[in-house]
Amino acid sequence: MAVAIQQTISKSGGGKVIPGFRLSLGFTLFYLALIVLIPLSAVFLKTFTMTWEGFVAAVTSDRVVASYQLTFGASLIGATLNVFFGGIVAWVLVRYRFPGKKIIDALVDLPFALPTAVAGIALTALYSGNGWIGRHLEPLGIKVAFTPLGVVVALTFIGLPFVVRTVQPVLEEAERELEEAAASLGANRLQTFAKVILPTILPALLTGFALAFARATGEYGSVIFIAGNMPMISEITPLFIITKLEQYDYAGATAIAMVMLLLSFTMLLTINLLQAWTRKRGQAERI
Numbered sequence: 001m002a003v004a005i006q007q008t009i010s011k012s013g014g015g016k017v018i019p020g021f022r023l024s025l026g027f028t029l030f031y032l033a034l035i036v037l038i039p040l041s042a043v044f045l046k047t048f049t050m051t052w053e054g055f056v057a058a059v060t061s062d063r064v065v066a067s068y069q070l071t072f073g074a075s076l077i078g079a080t081l082n083v084f085f086g087g088i089v090a091w092v093l094v095r096y097r098f099p100g101k102k103i104i105d106a107l108v109d110l111p112f113a114l115p116t117a118v119a120g121i122a123l124t125a126l127y128s129g130n131g132w133i134g135r136h137l138e139p140l141g142i143k144v145a146f147t148p149l150g151v152v153v154a155l156t157f158i159g160l161p162f163v164v165r166t167v168q169p170v171l172e173e174a175e176r177e178l179e180e181a182a183a184s185l186g187a188n189r190l191q192t193f194a195k196v197i198l199p200t201i202l203p204a205l206l207t208g209f210a211l212a213f214a215r216a217t218g219e220y221g222s223v224i225f226i227a228g229n230m231p232m233i234s235e236i237t238p239l240f241i242i243t244k245l246e247q248y249d250y251a252g253a254t255a256i257a258m259v260m261l262l263l264s265f266t267m268l269l270t271i272n273l274l275q276a277w278t279r280k281r282g283q284a285e286r287i
Contacts, residue, residue: 040261042254043254043257043258043261044254044258046250046251046254047251047254047255047258049251050251050252050255054251055255058251058252058255058256059255059256059259062232063231063232063235063240064237064240064256066231066232066233066235067235067236067237067239067240068237068259068260068263070148070151070234070235070236070237071217071236071237071238071260072217072263072267074148074151074152074155074216074236075155075213075216075217076213077152077155077156078152078155078156078159078212078213078216079155079159079163079209079212079213079216080209081152081156082156082159082160082162082163082208082209082212083163083205083208083209083212085160086160086162086163086164086167086208086212087163087167087201087205089108089160089164090163090164090167090168090171091171093105093108093164093168094168094171094172095171108160108161108164108165109161109165110161111157111158111159111160111161112161115221116158116219116220116221116222117221117222117225119154119157119158119221119222120154120221120222120223120224120225120226121225123145123150123153123154123157123222123225123226124145124150124225124226127144127145127150127153127226128145128146129143129145131145144226145226145228146226146227146228146230146234147228147233147234148227148233148234150226150227150228150234151223151226151227151234151236153226154219154222154223154226154227155216155219155223157222158215158216158219158222159211159212159213159215159216160212162208162211162212162215163205163208163209163211163212164208165208166204166205166207166208166211167201167204167205167208170200170201170203170204171201174197174200174201178196179192179196179197182195182196202278203275203278203279206271206274206275206278207275209271210268210271210272210275213267213268213271214264214268217237217260217264218238218264219236219238220236220238220239220242223236223238223239224236224239227239237256237260240256241253241256241257241260244256
């Protein structure tokens with residue numbers, strides 16, 4: 001029976017389900033070019049219509065630099081918080097049974113389903129001075145709405161599902177026998193986590209971090225309501241780009257967008273290289 005199956009696979013071209021490599025590759029390249037490369041190329045081409053002095057002035061003004069710092073800084077903080085707390089949420093959903101587990105599991109996807117404007121309005125209503133949470137924080141000197149802290153809260157909210165849904169299947173497939181073996185050899189809980197669990201889920205955590213960071217850098221709808229959009233204080237770069245477009249300064253808008261694109265690509269490339277290195281190191285340790 002096994003020989004017959006092997007012969008059938010060999011006759012069908014080595015088990016290829018979709019035949020026609022050249023046709024499939026050509027369609028893939030065409031689709032990626034149409035959806036990704038051509039629109040991004042338009043950003044660069046429009047920017048190249050500016051003089052070098054005009055480009056530098058557009059992307060290095062004090063207001064633009066402040067928006068860079070807020071956007072990327074808040075995105076990094078939000079993604080880092082989600083790696084920690086999202087990892088805990090994924091662990092609880094996988095390793096424990098409790099009443100209402102399915103409801104909590106569904107709530108994790110709520111930031112995916114909510115329109116970003118609805119999320120922004122809801123967060124503003126909660127954290128404003130007269131909101132349910134804000135009214136208790138402001139007497140303590142903690143102001144969330146209309147501050148950079150509000151931007152961090154919004155970006156953390158929209159990035160949580162990326163980490164949880166990336167780490168959750170890895171934890172489900174993890175071999176618990178390794179944890180039991182480590183415990184039987186005298187390892188405490190911290191040692192078991194550091195030597196057994198963390199190396200297994202670290203690539204997934206890095207992937208979740210990259211996805212949450214990428215989503216946060218381009219987020220607009222959920223941020224503009226809670227941020228207050230005050231120049232030099234709580235103005236994010238996507239909003240600044242929209243402002244440039246409303247002023248019909250298309251070249252200036254694409255110049256700022258190009259800088260964001262290059263910075264985001266550099267950071268994501270670094271994270272992906274770190275993820276690949278972590279995966280290879282884990283495979284080498286298993287061998």
